Amino acid sequence: MNTFKELYFPSSESRDLNKRLREEHELFLSENPEWVPNELRLLPKVIARTFNKMCPKTPLMVPLGWIDGTTWADLNEQKRVLSLPEDEKIEGLQAHKNAIRGRCFRIPRPYEVNPDEAAFKAVQEYAEVDRRVFNGETFDHDIPDALLEAFNACWERIAEPGEWWSGKERIAILEEVRKDRDQDHPKVRSSLADLSNTPSPVISPLTREIVRMVTSNAAEIDDKWAKEAISLIGEGKYSELVSLVVNIVPIDIFCLLLGRPVVSLPVPKGGKPGGTIPDGLSDGGAFVPWLTENFVGPNVARALSFVPKDNEVRMKLVESMYAGGGKFISMVWDENEPLDRAQVEIIAARTSSINECFY
Amino acid sequence: MLLRASSKATEKTVSLSCAIGEPIATDIEHGELLLKFTESANNHSPNLQNLTEEIISNMGEEAFVKASSIVAIFNGLVRSADAIGIPLDEVTMSSTIEEREELGLNNYQGFNNS
Secondary structure, eight states, rough: OOOOHHHHHHHHHHHHHHHHHHHHHHHHHHTTTTTTOOOTTTTTTHHHHEEEEGGSSSSSSSTTTTTTTTHHHHHHHHHHHHHHHHHHHHHHHHHHHHHHHHSSSOOOOSSOOTTSSSSHHHHHHHHHHSSSSSSSGGSSSOOOOOHHEEEEEEHHHHSSOOOSSOHHHHHHHHHHHHHHHSSOOOOOOOGGGGGGHHHSSOOOOOHHHHHHHHOOOGGOOOHHOOOHHHHHHHHHHHHHHHHHHHHHHHHHHHHHHTTTOOOOOOOOOOOOOOOOOOTTTOOOOSSSEEOOOTTTTTTHHHTTTSSSSHHHHHHHHHHHHHHHHHHHHHHSSSSSSSSSSHHHHHHHHHHHHHHHHHH | OHHHHHHHHHTTOOOGGGTSOOOOOSSSHHHHHHHHHHHHHHHTTTHHHHHHHHHHHHHHHHHHHHHHHHHHHHHHHHHHHHTTTOOHHHHHHHOHHHHHHHGGGGGSSSGOOE
């Protein structure tokens, strides 16, 4: 509990902690100028960039999330404190809480409210904000929890370093997917062999062209093009690139169809790609090796088994958005389902045909 | 194949040619509306909003959310299939010879990978 003094006159410990966190956060913003706290995720990037740039140079201006303690540095501090031994953890959490309280002038409650009073309950309910990137409040329609969970799992994963691309490269690939969706697509595509594979600045022109092809011209991919792409960037990078495209495209389309903006891409996490090739892969007739040992199921389920973590995210999306397990096998669905199986399949068949997909 | 199997299981008739954009002949409930919505959602046509409202008023909000999620996820699935060159599963390949021929699906690039 904060003392009256602490509310108005933050202790030297609180001031020191705030000074350190502010410095860490401003350094982070200089490298990630579009960062915003989760509660401001729908803020246009241009506004976020301008604000984050102005903030360190403008007196009395504080970073987004500073007053609420939701800056990147605060979240990191929380993580750090939670990993401490129990007694230090309690002390650390309190010190952090005090520091946040001391960041602005706050009016203390005139008296202690009783936990069963309406005012107390209202404050508690207000505080229970769903801070997940995708939550029901950001949609105009009721969205099943399974979908929101799958979307959030995907968002969590795409920011992490993969097996073949770093977190920063993965986000750059996803930015390219979105750019491509908003542009007219050239009919004559660049020859892969003529493109540089040197990062410029994060991913290479060759990678960009492969992203464009998978995003907007996947139906034209033939054996020759795929083999050339794979020979130039490698099976691992190719598989992971495809997984990123096919995971973000459904989520973005879903958001747009439901009449809301797409969600800003997450800030990439640090770390190096693992480079692990899973066991049990071999040639199964696709462009890349896939799981052949003890595999039972449709080929589409193992398509990206070269990158199992990303494939797991993809299958979670498939299960929540379409059908999984026993429901996939059953041709007659429960009457409580919003659409029956035949209604779902008519949409699926037409979508596949519009995309000229043979599979 | 799943469209044929699911309509058969529920004793509904459907002309598979509706999948390639031909007029639909089916007794699948709201089949025509769902196909119009699918076309519009995939082609970003301006009447999407009207069709959305029509689905919500005739079939309910949950049906609209599910229809949107099917359009969305199949846009991911088709890209996985084409970019990875997934060959058609053997059972599907052997049981859809006539349909593929009739609907011209063998002309799609992906056929060469199967």
